Amino acid sequence: xxxxxxxSSIQLVxxxxxxxxxxxxxxxxxxxxxxxxxxxxxDLQRQIDELKAMVSTLQSAQAQSTPAxxxxxxxxxxxxxxxxETTSPNPPASPAAIGFPAPTExxxxxxxxxxxxKAWYEKLRxxxxxxxxxxxxxxxxxxxxxxxxxxxxxHDSGVRDDSTFSFRRLRMILQGDINDHVSLYFQPDFxxxxxxxxxxERREGTVSLRDMYAxxxxxxxxxFRIRLGQSKVPYxxxxxxxxxxxxxxxxxxxxxxxxxxxxDLGIVAYYTPPKVQAIWDRLAADGQKLFGNYxxxxxxxxNGQGLNRTEADDNVMLVGLATWPFELDGLGxxxxxxxxxxxxxxxxxxxxxxxxxxxxxxxxxxxxxVHAILYPQPIGVQAEWNWGTGPEFIPATGRIEERPITxxxxxxxxxxxxxxxxxxxxxxxxxxxxxGFKAAxxxxxxxxxxxxxxxxxxxxxxxxxxxxxxxxxxxxxDERRFGQAEGQxxxxxxxxxx
Numbered sequence: 001x002x003x004x005x006x007x008s009s010i011q012l013v014x015x016x017x018x019x020x021x022x023x024x025x026x027x028x029x030x031x032x033x034x035x036x037x038x039x040x041x042x043d044l045q046r047q048i049d050e051l052k053a054m055v056s057t058l059q060s061a062q063a064q065s066t067p068a069x070x071x072x073x074x075x076x077x078x079x080x081x082x083x084x085e086t087t088s089p090n091p092p093a094s095p096a097a098i099g100f101p102a103p104t105e106x107x108x109x110x111x112x113x114x115x116x117x118k119a120w121y122e123k124l125r126x127x128x129x130x131x132x133x134x135x136x137x138x139x140x141x142x143x144x145x146x147x148x149x150x151x152x153x154x155h156d157s158g159v160r161d162d163s164t165f166s167f168r169r170l171r172m173i174l175q176g177d178i179n180d181h182v183s184l185y186f187q188p189d190f191x192x193x194x195x196x197x198x199x200x201e202r203r204e205g206t207v208s209l210r211d212m213y214a215x216x217x218x219x220x221x222x223x224f225r226i227r228l229g230q231s232k233v234p235y236x237x238x239x240x241x242x243x244x245x246x247x248x249x250x251x252x253x254x255x256x257x258x259x260x261x262x263x264d265l266g267i268v269a270y271y272t273p274p275k276v277q278a279i280w281d282r283l284a285a286d287g288q289k290l291f292g293n294y295x296x297x298x299x300x301x302x303n304g305q306g307l308n309r310t311e312a313d314d315n316v317m318l319v320g321l322a323t324w325p326f327e328l329d330g331l332g333x334x335x336x337x338x339x340x341x342x343x344x345x346x347x348x349x350x351x352x353x354x355x356x357x358x359x360x361x362x363x364x365x366x367x368x369x370v371h372a373i374l375y376p377q378p379i380g381v382q383a384e385w386n387w388g389t390g391p392e393f394i395p396a397t398g399r400i401e402e403r404p405i406t407x408x409x410x411x412x413x414x415x416x417x418x419x420x421x422x423x424x425x426x427x428x429x430x431x432x433x434x435x436g437f438k439a440a441x442x443x444x445x446x447x448x449x450x451x452x453x454x455x456x457x458x459x460x461x462x463x464x465x466x467x468x469x470x471x472x473x474x475x476x477x478d479e480r481r482f483g484q485a486e487g488q489x490x491x492x493x494x495x496x497x498x
Contacts, residue, residue: 120176120177120178120179123176123177123178124174124175124176124184125174125175125176126172126173126174127172127173127175127497127498128170128171128172128173128497128498129169129171129244129495129496129497129498130167130169130170130171130495130496131167131168131169131170131243131244131493131494131495132165132166132167132168132493132494132495133156133158133165133166133167133168133249133491133492133493134164134165134491134492134493135156135158135159135160135163135164135166135489135490135491136163136164136489136490136491137151137159137160137161137487137488137489138487138488138489138490139487139488140472140485140486140487140488140489141485141486141487142160142161142487143161144481144485146481147480147481147482148481148482148483148485149474149475149476149478149481149482149483149484149485150476150481150485151472151474151485151486151487151489152474152476152477152485153250153472153474154253154256154257154260154437154440154446154477155250155251155253155256156168156249156250156491157193157202158491159489159491166204167191167204167205168191168249168493169189169191169243169244170189170190170191171187171188171189171190171210171244172187172188172190173185173186173187173211174186174187178214180217180220181216181217181218182214182215182216182217183214183215183217184214184215185211185212185213185214185215185231186211186212187210187211187212188207188208188209188210189207189208189210190205190207191204191205191206192206192207192208193206194206208308209230209308210230210263211229211230211231211232211263212229212230213227213228213229213230213231214227214228214229215227215228216228221274223271223272223273223274223277224269224270224271224272225269225270225271225295226267226268226269227267227268227269227270227300228267229265230263230264230265230307231263231266231268232259232262232263232294233258233259233262233263233264233300233302233317233319233345234268234270234294234295234298234299234300234319234320234321234343235258235259235319235321235343235344235345235367235369236255236256236258236259236343236369236371236384236386237291237323237341237371237373237382237384238251238252238255238256238291238382238384238409239251239255239256239258239259239262240262240291240292240294240321241289241290241291241292242291242292244495244497245289245290245292246289247289247411247413247425247427247454247456247466248411248427248429248452248454248468249454249466249468249491249493252384252407252408252409252429252431252433253407253431253433253437253446253448254384254385254386254406254407254408254409254431254432254433254435254448255369255384255386255407255408255409257390257405257407257433257435257436257437257438257439257446258345258367258369258386258388259306259307259345260306260307260437260438260439261306261307261308261439262307263307264302264303264304264305264306264307264317265302265303265311266300266301266302266303266316266317267300267301268298268299268300268301268302268319269298269299269300270293270294270295270297270298271295271296271297271298272293272295272296272297273296276296276324276325277293279325279327279337280293280325283325283337283375286335287415287417287423288375288376288415289425291323294321295321296322296323296324297321297322298319298320298321298322299318299319299320299321300318300319300320301316301317301318301319302316302317302319303316303317304316304317304347304348304349304365305349305350306349306438306439312349312350312358312362313348313350313362315347315348315362317345317346317347317365318345318346318347319343319344319345319346320343320344321341321342321343322341322342322343323339323340323341323342323371324339324340324341325337325338325339326338326339326340333377335377336374336375336377337374337375338372338373338374338375339371339372339373339374339375340370340371340372340373341370341371341372342368342369342370342371343367343368343369343371343386344367344368344369345365345366345367345368345369345388346366347364347365347366348362348363348364348365349362349363349365349391349438350362350363351363351391351400351438351440351441351442351443352440352441352442353400353441353442354441354442354479359391359400363390363391363400363401363402363443364389364390364391364402365388365389365390365391365438366388366389366390367386367387367388367389367390367405368386368387368388369384369385369386369408370384370385370386371383371384372384376413376414376415376425377415378414378415378416379412379413379414379415380412380413380414380415381410381411381412381413382410382411382413383408383409383410383411384408384409385406385407385408385409386405386406386407386408387404387405387406388404388405388406389402389403389404389405390402390403390405390435390436390438390443391403391436391438391443392405392435392436392443392444392445393436393442393443393444393445393479395479395482400436400442400443403435403436403445404435405433405434405435405436406433406434406435407431407432407433407434407435407448408431408432408433409429409430409431409432410429410430411427411428411429411430412427412428412429413425413426413427413428414426414427419457421457421459422457422458422459422460423457423458424455424456424457425455425456425457426454426455427453427454427455427456428451428452428453428454429451429452429454430449430450430451430452431448431449431450431452432448432449433446433447433448434446434447434448437477440477440478441479442479443479444475444476444477444478444479445475445479446474446475446477447473447474447475447484448472448473448474448475449472449473449474450470450471450472450473450474451470451471452468452469452470452471453468453469453470454466454467454468454469455467461497462496462497462498463494463495463496463497464494464495464496464497465492465493465494465495466492466493466495467490467491467492467493468489468490468491468492469488469489469490470488470489470490470491471488472485472486472487472488472489473485473486474486
């Protein structure tokens with residue numbers, strides 16, 4: 001017998017030997033005649049004595065090779081001395097009774113920790129993305145005399161005569177479920193610009209609040225939510241789509257002028273039927289660029305003055321959105337989805353004026369929009385158009401007045417999943433807008449026409465490269481400059497996600 005036999009081994013051997021000895025004996029004893037019982041009892045007693053001797057030998061060998069364990073560590077399986085006890089039914093033995101060690105304190109603590117509910121801050125996660133751009137006006141009106149429009153973009157300050165590299169966005173997002181019915185979303189931007197810091201000089205790289213809201217889910221299936229705080233205004237499909245997920249580098253003038261910065265402070269309710277959510281989930285798994293889960297139906301009330309601006313009157317901006325995807329498998333277009341919807345906005349706003357402060361009067365800011373998307377499989381189309389009334393500076397009168405607005409875009413796009421450089425998305429977009437820009441000083445009139453060709457490819461899931469070349473005709477967003485600026489612009493953007 002080995003000198004290195006452990007206590008557990010002793011107990012397991014003992015249990016096995018007892019099982020092998022006692023079970024046949026019990027089976028035999030139930031079949032024998034009374035005259036044979038004396039011999040059977042004697043045989044059982046002999047086996048019991050042999051088992052006791054074996055246990056004693058094993059314990060002696062262990063005592064010589066290892067320190068003596070505490071009495072509680074030696075568990076001897078009970079041995080029945082009489083035939084009556086061997087033949088009587090017994091309940092199943094506990095693990096400790098047959099020699100298995102009891103759970104350690106570490107195991108018990110780990111089990112208790114695993115079953116303990118997580119605190120709300122342990123459920124939050126941090127993610128984000130950064131966009132680095134190179135912009136260059138290739139030909140055209142990069143500069144112009146005073147009073148004449150220069151080629152500029154209301155979305156990208158890097159489009160100017162002396163610009164090369166710039167950070168467009170540096171977003172960090174903290175989000176998660178506080179509990180089963182409340183979730184948190186917090187997103188600042190670390191490369192916002194602030195003007196008029198020193199005789200009109202801009203300051204780059206400042207922090208600006210983008211989103212800060214709580215979603216409240218009254219029902220367990222989370223198909224309905226109430227959003228409280230600063231969040232996106234549900235107007236326009238591309239306005240709702242994240243800049244990290246959009247093909248074109250910027251949103252269009254015609255749609256984005258409805259809610260520059262896309263956000264405001266207020267309350268909004270969203271509802272997404274499970275059938276619609278299932279279609280969107282399938283499209284997302286396929287790598288399609290969606291607008292995010294803002295509900296198939298949404299209605300909200302906001303301050304209406306604009307992103308990070310103090311409310312200026314007692315009116316609220318009312319906004320509604322509806323969108324619905326249709327699967328086209330029944331038409332023979334396997335996997336294809338067509339989505340259609342619209343938005344409405346009713347508001348009054350007081351624009352900033354050149355002499356300082358806000359306009360004394362408020363102006364109508366009402367719009368209606370329709371959108372349609374045929375998701376690329378591999379070719380798709382996306383389009384939006386809106387009409388309405390908004391504030392606009394009139395040079396002839398030197399005043400801001402309510403004037404009509406109209407504009408939108410059409411975009412063709414492709415989706416190539418397998419290429420030598422990874423997933424590849426070519427696109428072409430034409431945009432048009434005529435109307436005021438309420439977010440700029442004195443609400444200047446914009447006159448925009450632009451054709452842009454581009455492609456995005458994903459070298460890695462964490463790295464996207466987008467290149468565009470555009471032919472633009474624009475009126476600068478400044479009521480003191482007149483005429484159209486024209487030119488061609490090349491831009492390249494690297495976006496890394498984390």
